[in-house]
Amino acid sequence: MQFTGRRRKLTVHPQNELYGHCLQLYGQPPLENISLSEFETFAVERLKLLKTVENLGVSFVKMSEQYSKKLHAEISGLNFPFRPEVDESSLSKSQAGPSEYEKRRKDHISHFILRLAYCQTEDLRRWFIQQEMDLFRHRFTDLLPKYKTEFLHRNNLKYDTMSLEEKKKLSDQLINSSYGLSGATIVEQDFYKVPFQDALDLVRTRKVFLQGGYAYIPHQDIVTIVLNDFRTRLSKALALTARSLPAVQSDERLQPLLNHLSHAYVGQDYSIQKNIGKVSLEQIDALSAKSFPLCMRQLHKALRDSHHLRHGGRMQYGLFLKGIGLTLEQALQFWRSEFIRGKVDADKFDKAYAYSIRHMFGKEGKRTDYTPYSCMKVILSNPPSQGDYHGCPFRHSDPELLKQKLQSYKLSPSGIIQILDLVKGMHYQLACQKYFELTHNIEDAGFSLNHPNQYFMESQKLLSGGKDIKKEVEMPQKVQENAAANGASVQPQPNTTQAEEEMGDLDSYFLDE
Template identity: 65%
Template sequence: MQFLRDRRMRLPTRLTGDRKGDQYPSNLQFYHLPPTENISLTEFETFAIERLKLLKAIENLGVSYVKNSEEYNRRLEQELKKLKFPYRPSQDEISDSVYDQRRKDHISHFILRLAYCQSEDLRRWFIQQEMDLFRFRFSLLNKDKVQEFLKFNGLEYVAISEDEKNMHKEDLINSGFGLSSTKLEELEYYKVPFQATLDLVRTRKVFLWHGFAFIPHTDIVSVVLNDFRTNLSKALALSARSLPFVQSDERLQPLLNHLSHSYIGQDFSSQRNTGKISLDQMDALATKSFPPCMRQLHKTLRENHHLRHGGRMQYGLFLKGIGLTLEQALQFWKLEFTKGKVDSEKFDKVYAYSIRHNYGKEGKRTDYTPYSCMKIIVSNPPSQGDYHGCPFRHSDPELLKQKLQSFKVSSTGINQILDLVKGMHYQIACQKYFELVHSVDDCGFSLNHPNQYFAESQRLLTGNRDIKKEQIPHDTTASTSSQISSSSSSTSVPTTQPSAAAMEDLEQIFSEY
């Protein structure tokens, strides 16, 4: 795939007639062959951002609703339609709009494959969301379309004949729960080597005969999904090996690094509340409206009167985003640091510069934006003595449990949060924490940013949203600080800034998401 530096959008080479069907015969793909056409950097960025939005929506839906339930499918279909990705099989000749959607689906998958092959955590997350998307699309195929898809992808899952079905009729009925002769006639069965169906064999859902498993149409998706997962896992491993070559391209390296922890929500670089927050409100705001990552940093700063560089950056930019002016920030940090081992002169010489730098008053005068959840989770994991990072990602489960107890979260709520953490749904775990401490049944938003957490909390607490249950009192007493250590190591994603020559117009695109 070639990438064009020209700022003008280049239209893709269009296929006509039957050639469209040859390249993208189905909405469902195994993504075996990478795209080979020319594509502009702007289109590259747009496709990647829109697929990332889709995968984030799939993750949220998978936690909020039972997968494959009617409501889950309805909402996922809405997301696919809104973002213009293919989902329902096309019965007619492939139109330009269908071709464009399938092309976008193909190219965007490979872009995110490059971005999300960089660490084990990223690969695992990407595979899970892509599998859920594949499962939904597969469920929309009728029997004929399933056969076409299997044949096109070289999967030797042959539908058995009526004669063979009648020969094993009793065994097939006994292998299915609540299966009658009438229902059996309506089902299509596939004969698959049993080693490809171990999940179904383990649960005794299939009939085995001469080394083959007889699988109904309704269960073949689990076999195909297993193939999809295996192929995608191998492809991501190969992509990871080619990263040094890909990242040698100065146009792609910063772009892929951005995507792996990209924030796609509201822009918190503009400070609407600048100067509206006073320093004497900080402790109350930290208890009521700070997300756990910032509440942890605030508590540590108050107790130790110091934070290391990672903590100062994460917390300082968050405070900037909620409305602290430069003068307030300098006063806040100086008052706290001088209570410890840093005198006033040392603070002015060593620490004041970095605070002014964050506000765009020093160095290259970049107006830095607060860190998103994904950036906090993926990049710069905390080491011993650090307190930055995401408590849901970087804390030991037992330590996290103690922390939640100190925040007066109920034991039922703690178990719900720990289950989400175990499933690596860190942002959704924080969203669940928001609902519990604010006593709402459904927060009504998808959490992607610490400053979003603060804004939604303030909107709720100031009466702009209905509280559905009786308020649970917040913990207002400081407890002894505990050191946070990373529960498991992850590959750090570089945060190299895009070069001005190659990325000046793409940085504007990022600022819009």
């Protein structure tokens, strides 16, 4: 595919100019042809990186040693550029080698792909800007001073460094206005001479020396200036991208990719079943209390109380149960036994509901083996209305009602405050992860939560000392027949676009009763 209608002019934007530094402000869009496969791969890998940035930003103090170490590992693991390893002034594809060149190319192209996906709503734009800024801050801060200066000049941020004579002349003022500096460190580190209107945040907090209309900024604080510029540019760029989005979406190849990227699940697949006999129907009540995420615990309780769930709840909960190991026969027995305790008799269940359950297991219709909902799909798709119990409690519940629910589960007051603070910051998956830690009495979950079935599997591993759920032995024959197929098996995620299309097709097979 091609990003614009124009052909690329190498004489105007040669690669050694476009990718001449490991860091960019992403002012020049890519003009080359790439395949749809590469388009999706780049987008998913950058999305993984930005989600890690979000998780680390809440779990650790930003720019702390532990935060930087973990983020550096993620950047390296996904093959995005980090520190410059070569002389930036002479970089070309042949000099840098394919590895470094391709890293910078992927960084550039993937940023613009996610712009297309995350320009669609104010919430998506806000999230995208925040994660890109945190990523940029980390990468810029870790640059050596000479590379910072080169980056500023490359991007027309021509802030001059003070000479040694100037620093000695103004040393007292610089020491008094800059935190943690002494006469020795003044000589050693760079100071930038910046028009004061470009440093209003630092001026407002009295962190810099002002003279003659200029602010004198130590090198560790210049990132504040650059970040303000980056935020302004990116915010304007997203607004412009949103205006041109209808033209991009008219391409039938790109529309499904872009539509699913903003709430794509990029983790493991929890639909493939092995090792029959790990969970029985008789275990579900106990498992719901100790190993179900709050969304599924809420659905299970609603089903037991009212003996019915509307279609949104049946889809979300039914696919989750399939993912933890229920066979088709078990699922039919589970839903039938519960519904006939309410207003649905056995005959009506067989006529109105059994088909949809068989369809969910790939035994009807298109014979597709549907996958359980990821956290992002639960959060962003089909919000619950009056009488519904599906969705994410951290996203869709009133904060006061959520607080009461957490109190009823005997969570500590301090833990509830932590969860509500994460909810207030719109970190819904991190709030669920904190709920996991509090209900399992651990300090650190040790994983990034992206899927309700992941929550279940991690809970079972923890409660069983790192082992799988134990298979029950010598059960009565009837119970053996109802034994579950297995717990979720961890496999690479299939094509997410196809999965989203298939899941949408399944909606039509559920009744709205």
